[in-house]
Amino acid sequence: MSALETEEVPPHLAASYATGFGEQGRAWIAALPALAAEMLDRWELKRDGTVGAGQASLVLPVLRHGGTRAVLRLQMPRQETTAALIGLRAWNGKGMVRLLDHDPVSSSMLLERLDGSRTLTSINDDDVAMSTLAELHARLVAVPAPRGLRSLGDIAPEMLEQVPQAISNLIDPADRQLLRSWASAVAELADEPGDRMLHWDLHYDNVLAAQREPWIAIDPEPLAGDPGFDLWPALDSRWDDVVAKGDTLRIVQRRFDLLTDVLGLDRARATGWTLGRLLQNSLWEIDDGETRLAPSSVAIAESLLNR
Numbered sequence: 001m002s003a004l005e006t007e008e009v010p011p012h013l014a015a016s017y018a019t020g021f022g023e024q025g026r027a028w029i030a031a032l033p034a035l036a037a038e039m040l041d042r043w044e045l046k047r048d049g050t051v052g053a054g055q056a057s058l059v060l061p062v063l064r065h066g067g068t069r070a071v072l073r074l075q076m077p078r079q080e081t082t083a084a085l086i087g088l089r090a091w092n093g094k095g096m097v098r099l100l101d102h103d104p105v106s107s108s109m110l111l112e113r114l115d116g117s118r119t120l121t122s123i124n125d126d127d128v129a130m131s132t133l134a135e136l137h138a139r140l141v142a143v144p145a146p147r148g149l150r151s152l153g154d155i156a157p158e159m160l161e162q163v164p165q166a167i168s169n170l171i172d173p174a175d176r177q178l179l180r181s182w183a184s185a186v187a188e189l190a191d192e193p194g195d196r197m198l199h200w201d202l203h204y205d206n207v208l209a210a211q212r213e214p215w216i217a218i219d220p221e222p223l224a225g226d227p228g229f230d231l232w233p234a235l236d237s238r239w240d241d242v243v244a245k246g247d248t249l250r251i252v253q254r255r256f257d258l259l260t261d262v263l264g265l266d267r268a269r270a271t272g273w274t275l276g277r278l279l280q281n282s283l284w285e286i287d288d289g290e291t292r293l294a295p296s297s298v299a300i301a302e303s304l305l306n307r
Helices: 011-032 034-042 079-092 126-141 152-169 173-189 239-244 250-265 266-286 296-307
Strands: 060-065 069-074 099-103 108-112 114-119 196-198 206-211 215-217 222-227
Touching: 011 034, 011 296, 034 060, 034 108, 034 250, 060 126, 079 099, 079 108, 079 196, 108 173, 108 215, 126 196, 126 206, 126 215, 152 173, 152 266, 173 296, 215 266, 250 296, 266 296
Parallel strands: none
Antiparallel strands: 060 069, 069 108, 099 108, 114 206, 196 222, 206 215
16 A cells, blocks of 8 residues: 555545635645655555544554554644643553653654544443543543643633623624633632643543544643633534533533542532633634634533533
8 A cells, every 4th residue: 555645645634724814724735645654664564444633634554574563653843743742641541541752843743553443422322421531531630740731820811801892793792791700710729720731622432432442532632731621522422422412501510510529629620611612612613703702511510500
């Protein structure tokens, strides 16, 4: 199998880079085949399956010299990839995908291969899936954040500075009031941002089945902070199914209770930081042109505040 053909680069990845990084992103996509060939040759890898990709990286299943299965992950160097490397080293495979090698110049990573066809989404019983995620989450946030990561203590003031402009871009007075209340929750907690290493994107699709452990997390975006700021991706998991069941408030509350019980979190504090995460997501969306708050964010906030 050849290194990587240009036509194998998924269109959604190319579009993501063009939208997010402009000419720099398009140039990186154009250079992907050459980068793949270089990494395959340097690490003596053979391709062993079809290309996969998210919004930020391309993944090639490979065989190492000797036949060990692995994946080659290629992504453009930036702050997030540097943080991921710091986190992967600190977790050292404990509940997290294992880093086998990396190239500091290109940010290319060689990772252990997990079962990409089976995520926590495959577990139909939501209590079982959420409990599994919560137990894994507790192991991950037990690790103190190493030096070099962004801190929630830096991010929180930045968010609060953006709130007045964001409020002016919302067209619904109810949305404006909600955003103000989420900002107030952050202001109350900002002096105690926490020091745990957060995954920042731990949801059902970022937990894969494996052999050395039943379930292992992937795709971390490490941040130093309070674990309460890390709950939203789990609460938002499989959201279409949550809505379809017609009992959103109860399901979100049940998920929140499972998470906070297993992680040993104070629920009032965890509620405040989850509202902070909703604030962060909303600020990003408003900056991208949205003029209404996301229905899922509104529903999650309502579920946590109406107990």
